[in-house]
Amino acid sequence: MTVQLYDTKAQALRDFAPLDPSNVTMYVCGPTVQSGPHIGHLRGALSFDILRRWLEHRFGRVTFVRNVTDIDDKVLANATPDEPWWALAYRMELEFTRAYTAIGIAAPTYEPRATASIPQMQEIIARLIEAGHAYAATSADAAGDVYFDVRSWSDYGSLTRQSLDAMEPAEDADPRGKRDPRDFALWKGAKPEEPESASWDSPWGRGRPGWHIECSAMARRYLGAEFDIHGGGLDLRFPHHENELAQSTAAGDGFARYWVHNGLVTVGAQKMSKSLFNFVLAEDLLRERDPLVVRYALAAAHYRSSLDVTASTFDEAEAAVGRIRTFLERVQRTPSTLVWTAERPEGASDEPVGLLPPAFASAMDDDLGVPQALAVIHETVRAGNAALDAGDAGAAHVAAAQVHEMTGILGIDPTDARWQAGGSAEASALDALVQTMIAQRAQARAAKDWETADRIRDAIAAAGIALEDGPDGTHWALIDAPAPAGSHTDAGGGPLVKES
DSSP states (O other): OOOEEEEETTTTEEEEOOSTTEEEEEEEEEOOOTTTHHHHHHHHHHHHHHHHHHHHHHHOOOOEEEBBBBBHHHHHHHHHHOOOHHHHHHHHHHHHHHHHHTOOOOSSSBBBBGGOOOOHHHHHHHHHHHHTTTTEEEEEEGOEEEEEEEETTTTTTTTTTGGGGOOOOSSSSSSGGOTTTTTTTEEEEOOOOOOGOOBBOTTSEEEEEEEEHHHHHHHHHHOEEEEEEEEGGGGGGIIIIIIHHHHHHHEEEEEEEEEEOOOOOOEETEEETTTTTTOOOOHHHHHHHHHHHHHHHHHHHOTOOOOOOOOHHHHHHHHHHHHHHHHHHHTTTHHHHHHOOOOOOTTTSSSSSTTHHHHHHHHHHHOOHHHHHHHHHHHHHHHHHHHHTTTHHHHHHHHHHHHHHHHHHOOOOOTHHHHHHHOHHHHHHHHHHHHHHHHHHHHHTTTTTHHHHHHHHHHHHHHTTTEETTEEEEEEEEEESSSOTTTOOOOTTTBOOOOO
């Protein structure tokens, strides 16, 4: 059992060895809550939700901290006289929480807000000034500003492997008080146009923190001076994470031992961004699509790859979820006398025998290979359906137990109670229509009107819906593509019997 993660700083796969094997520590940059979430935010949060789930499976305990940036230039810019910055930030925070919860992202161990750690930020700034790595601006028009002196720290640029002279100037503050245009703000002096409530007293004058110092302070406060994993979107590598690393290590902290970044969501191969106005709001997507389908679709690509979103992305995910659901429902309706346990032979490894296929565990250990893990799930579904068709109920139930275990780890088990009430309005409407047609077909069969029963069955099949008749009634499921009239195979591999 060796988990490997791609460390962005090392630019290589590394064996993951936590500081404390009984408690993995993770810090993930959460949202800046100036507006609501788009699907890029969902994809990022989901990537680390799955990483957390796998590390919990492997190590047992994970202390997972994800922050909320509730004070920032953008938050202040989006506030209005009718909605102060702090009210806007809280309202948007709730929107993020609702969207995360909808697709099954577990709540973090703790979710600190930046405004609750102002003293800890000031303490780091003071240490940096004392060590000669930060300075307060001396010009009157930059009163209260404090900057990190990038030229004082020889390792600056080590995360993204850039030379200092090749970097663009830092645009997080007016350059008038800087010694070097690349120096970045640690503390921003209060401005007359900003609300009094958005500033705090400090040794350098009243003001508010810069963006980067917020995460350094919160990570240190809740996880310690050194912790295992720092995560975030690939777009945060520079300048945000580069600056976090520089200021924290310059202040004497070990900080993050592994840097993990998720790839971005694109639309037409262009990064999804609020500034580019090409984003899809999470609220709109979740109104149109089943949340389980959204989770599956956003998890299906490797977390480090870009994900180009189209309508087919979710159509394919819906079909895949349907195959899993259909199989599990078939097994549930199939009685078995098999008594199956996962006992370990003496001297065996700690891996549960029979429950988790080795290929699934190997894929997940290899830098969270979710696409390969999903392939194992679908292969197990195919084998389980074949067992059902062959009348081997025992093998089918074993396959179902494995599918439950694997989908449970990924948070995509369609039988989980959390998804039962989460279907879209479209899914509910479709179910109502199909159930009506199933009832009409049953009435025709009862009257021995086989022509009408065949016609209804063929119309359902042509719409891409498979029926399975069993002792407890008729059940339906979507199949990958509309089946031709007279088709005899459903999405789960079960027979469709011609009316007679």
